[in-house]
Amino acid sequence: MTERLLHVAAVPFEAARHVSVLPAGHRCRALHGHSFLARVRAELAPGWAPFAGAETDALRERLAEAVAPLDYADLNTRLRVPTDENLARWVRDHLALDGVESVGIHSTRDQGVDLDADGHCHLWRRFRFESAHQLPNVPEGHQCGRMHGHGFEVILHADQTLAEDQDMGVDYDRIDTLWAPLGAALDHACLNDIPGLENPTSEMLAAWIWARLKPEFAPLSWVSVYETATAGCQFDGSSYRIWKEQRFESALCLSAAPEGDARRRLHGHSYLLRLHLCAPLDRVMGWTVDYGDVKRLFKPVYTRLDHHRLDILPGIDQAAPGALARWIRAEVGDALPALDRIDLHQTPGCGAVLSWGPQGPALPV
Numbered sequence: 130m131t132e133r134l135l136h137v138a139a140v141p142f143e144a145a146r147h148v149s150v151l152p153a154g155h156r157c158r159a160l161h162g163h164s165f166l167a168r169v170r171a172e173l174a175p176g177w178a179p180f181a182g183a184e185t186d187a188l189r190e191r192l193a194e195a196v197a198p199l200d201y202a203d204l205n206t207r208l209r210v211p212t213d214e215n216l217a218r219w220v221r222d223h224l225a226l227d228g229v230e231s232v233g234i235h236s237t238r239d240q241g242v243d244l245d246a247d248g249h250c251h252l253w254r255r256f257r258f259e260s261a262h263q264l265p266n267v268p269e270g271h272q273c274g275r276m277h278g279h280g281f282e283v284i285l286h287a288d289q290t291l292a293e294d295q296d297m298g299v300d301y302d303r304i305d306t307l308w309a310p311l312g313a314a315l316d317h318a319c320l321n322d323i324p325g326l327e328n329p330t331s332e333m334l335a336a337w338i339w340a341r342l343k344p345e346f347a348p349l350s351w352v353s354v355y356e357t358a359t360a361g362c363q364f365d366g367s368s369y370r371i372w373k374e375q376r377f378e379s380a381l382c383l384s385a386a387p388e389g390d391a392r393r394r395l396h397g398h399s400y401l402l403r404l405h406l407c408a409p410l411d412r413v414m415g416w417t418v419d420y421g422d423v424k425r426l427f428k429p430v431y432t433r434l435d436h437h438r439l440d441i442l443p444g445i446d447q448a449a450p451g452a453l454a455r456w457i458r459a460e461v462g463d464a465l466p467a468l469d470r471i472d473l474h475q476t477p478g479c480g481a482v483l484s485w486g487p488q489g490p491a492l493p494v
């Protein structure tokens with residue numbers, strides 16, 4: 130599949146609103162406020178940024194300019210009906226940017242929408258539960274064979290086609306109602322005791338949730354399960370995708386930046402790297418690829434990135450997220466054949482997505 134490079138950026142804003150299209154008695158009809166986050170994914174034309182390597186910063190600046198009128202504003206003075214869906218449309222229209230693949234709005238850490246270029250509204254809502262489990266089929270000595278536990282997080286994603294004059298899709302409250310019985314069964318439980326979860330990997334959990342919700346909720350498009358803060362699985366009824374995150378602390382300078390630009394100086398970032406893999410399920414293990422194996426197989430590349438200077442890595446021209454993601458893909462080589470996407474953020478929510486397979490849903494920053 131052809132390789133695609135998207136740049137991503139995220140910008141927060143603080144704003145008040147009331148949403149009058151909601152039914153009588155709904156709490157969001159009253160004036161309330163949120164710490165919102167706007168984000169964009171875009172395929173930028175060559176030469177769009179002021180210099181090679183400035184793409185991520187330039188995209189973030191463009192988004193910040195678009196969002197500025199919403200910051201510390203009463204959103205009802207800016208938009209007729211300031212639902213998350215309409216805010217995403219407003220930001221998309223004010224970005225005035227070619228190549229936008231999606232524009233998203235998070236109204237809280239736990240909910241948001243992403244509008245794609247085909248008019249689909251991808252709505253998501255996050256839940257959490259605290260549970261114990263152990264994996265019965267892992268090899269002797271594997272840490273996950275011991276009884277342990279996690280603060281699991283689940284994101285339910287819904288894909289809806291919205292008419293241009295439709296102010297919102299499904300209410301987040303409807304997703305809460307659908308989730309409630311599952312959350313009650315999973316929270317403060319030992320997952321192995323739940324019928325169907327005798328081998329409670331993230332993959333099995335995502336499929337278990339899918340099987341229970343999809344018949345009642347047709348727009349359900351993906352279930353994402355965060356098993357830990359750094360690893361999880363996504364399931365859409367047929368394909369499993371997993372991700373493993375790592376952070377590295379590195380220095381760089383951008384030699385193409387003009388004289389006087391701070392980015393010419395040595396500086397650094399705390400990078401977030403998310404490796405995505407798509408692989409068939411191993412029916413015995415109940416997983417696709419062990420998260421621990423992803424980390425282990427990536428280690429030789431990781432050690433070249435972490436606590437190093439990135440712009441002097443052999444083969445790197447500008448140590449910007451897109452070029453770094455390409456470098457990582459090349460260096461990983463055959464070690465991770467199921468790898469099909471690399472997310473690399475140089476600051477929270479801002480960086481690049483390099484993919485060469487079906488992308489799967491965007492994860493919240």
Ligand SMILES: Nc1nc2c(c(=O)[nH]1)N=C([C@H](O)[C@H](O)COP(=O)(O)OP(=O)(O)OP(=O)(O)O)CN2
Pocket residue numbers: 264273329330331332356357359360371416417418419420421424
């Ligand atoms: N594909 C899967 N791999 C693994 C699963 C799974 O459900 N699906 N589960 C586990 C373990 O249960 C483990 O608790 C989580 O794995 P891991 O990311 O390796 O956890 P760490 O805390 O060791 O990760 P850090 O890299 O230190 O953050 C294993 N694999």
